[in-house]
Amino acid sequence: EPEVTQTPSHQVTQMGQEVILRCVPISNHLYFYWYRQILGQKVEFLVSFYNNEISEKSEIFDDQFSVERPDGSNFTLKIRSTKLEDSAMYFCASSASVGANVLTFGAGSRLTVL
């Protein structure tokens, strides 16, 4: 069964450092997403991406965040200067189309900022 793959599974970084989280979405999917889940809290939307540009973003997704699809398979989330409050599980998801279409989530990347 096709799956969304995320790396690393866990990253520990110092406050102020840059972090890049990587995702390989399902190959025939066109829409890509990043969500995050702070421990014990809701899954929160960060950004959606289609046709090589951001289609929607939340208030959380400020100038410290960026996304990129550098090639035909990878989808990355960059945090330029991490803060303690960025510590969370980051989930990548993809869907075949927009609309009420199923999101398939990856297993997540746990980010710990010290």
Next chain:
Amino acid sequence: EDQVTQSPEALRLQEGESSSLNCSYTVSGLRGLFWYRQDPGKGPEFLFTLYSAGEEKEKERLKATLTKKESFLHITAPKPEDSATYLCAVQRANFNKFYFGSGTKLNVKP
């Protein structure tokens, strides 16, 4: 403001003891309501999509229903392997993002 509220926060059941989880939502123009299962340390796993009031979907011991204001996930004769956090999410018309509830953590004791 769009909101999704799930209850109860946690539910303990004995194996075979049926129950229901609730998801109340407030959204302008519902495109779809989704149920996901999340195991500890893992990403949400899709269970059901419901599009309109009155719709029902079933899968093994799970049945999801939808009204104009809420959705129920009914669990019939649960087994320990059904233990997980069940998440409800709504998607608004003309938007891509999903709004998630806080989830119901289900624990089924043998």
